[in-house]
Amino acid sequence: MFIDTHCHLSKEDNIDELINRCTKNGVDALIISGCDKKGIIEGLEIIEEYSNIYMTIGFHPSEVNTTTDEDIAWLEKLIKENKKIIGIGEIGLDYYWERDNKESQKELFEKQLTLAEKLNLPIVIHSREATQDTYNILKKHRLKGIIHCYSGSLEMAREYIKLGYYLGIGGVLTFKNSNLKDVVKEISLDNITLETDSPYLAPTPYRGSKNSPEYIPIIAEKIAEIKETTMEEIASRTTKNVHTLFDLKIHI
Numbered sequence: 001m002f003i004d005t006h007c008h009l010s011k012e013d014n015i016d017e018l019i020n021r022c023t024k025n026g027v028d029a030l031i032i033s034g035c036d037k038k039g040i041i042e043g044l045e046i047i048e049e050y051s052n053i054y055m056t057i058g059f060h061p062s063e064v065n066t067t068t069d070e071d072i073a074w075l076e077k078l079i080k081e082n083k084k085i086i087g088i089g090e091i092g093l094d095y096y097w098e099r100d101n102k103e104s105q106k107e108l109f110e111k112q113l114t115l116a117e118k119l120n121l122p123i124v125i126h127s128r129e130a131t132q133d134t135y136n137i138l139k140k141h142r143l144k145g146i147i148h149c150y151s152g153s154l155e156m157a158r159e160y161i162k163l164g165y166y167l168g169i170g171g172v173l174t175f176k177n178s179n180l181k182d183v184v185k186e187i188s189l190d191n192i193t194l195e196t197d198s199p200y201l202a203p204t205p206y207r208g209s210k211n212s213p214e215y216i217p218i219i220a221e222k223i224a225e226i227k228e229t230t231m232e233e234i235a236s237r238t239t240k241n242v243h244t245l246f247d248l249k250i251h252i
């Protein structure tokens with residue numbers, strides 16, 4: 001079985017059909033990321049309804065200007081009330097979209113890392129054009145998690161792994177001009193989790209169209225090719241990693 005460790009679903013998606021297509025492709029569990037208020041509220045309804053969908057919650061750096069301390073307290077309350085919220089994320093730093101508020105982004109990030117420490121939960125990290133600051137902050141904390149949509153250097157990958165992080169590998173791996181292949185080739189399967197980041201970043205040959213968790217095997221196939229191993233091996237090793245990191249009460 002495969003697990004998509006990072007995707008965004010909306011109530012407008014036909015989730016019954018989506019789950020059927022995922023099951024056909026061997027994708028048996030999903031972890032959705034609720035990273036703004038609307039996404040969190042919708043996600044809570046989705047995880048209530050579907051036994052094999054779990055959730056991480058947290059405020060994305062793009063939410064920095066509207067997130068208050070009360071909102072962070074709300075996250076804590078939700079996490080304590082709901083066993084299917086299994087981590088905090090996606091949280092982090094984004095200097096691609098937002099450059100003029102680095103300090104407040106760091107502050108929001110730190111607050112959510114403190115919450116993760118308090119609740120002893122893994123984290124899911126969003127880092128875009130902010131590698132050094134992200135790394136420096138994570139180094140100060142003793143947390144575990146996933147570097148979502150990893151697309152950095154091999155050297156940086158090794159540093160994150162040393163800190164106890166998995167690399168979330170998604171559709172970017174299938175892009176023709178991606179250097180991620182060289183990273184995946186050198187790092188162990190013990191440090192990789194699979195993700196789609198749907199509806200964004202669809203893998204080749206669906207690049208540019210709406211992504212879906214059912215495409216996880218396309219990413220797994222690419223990893224199998226790079227690692228010269230089987231799809232079964234990719235499935236079992238990456239699923240084991242997910243269970244090591246997250247407390248998934250899986251009933252499937």
Ligand code: NI
Binds near residue numbers: 006007197
């Ligand atoms: Ni995402």
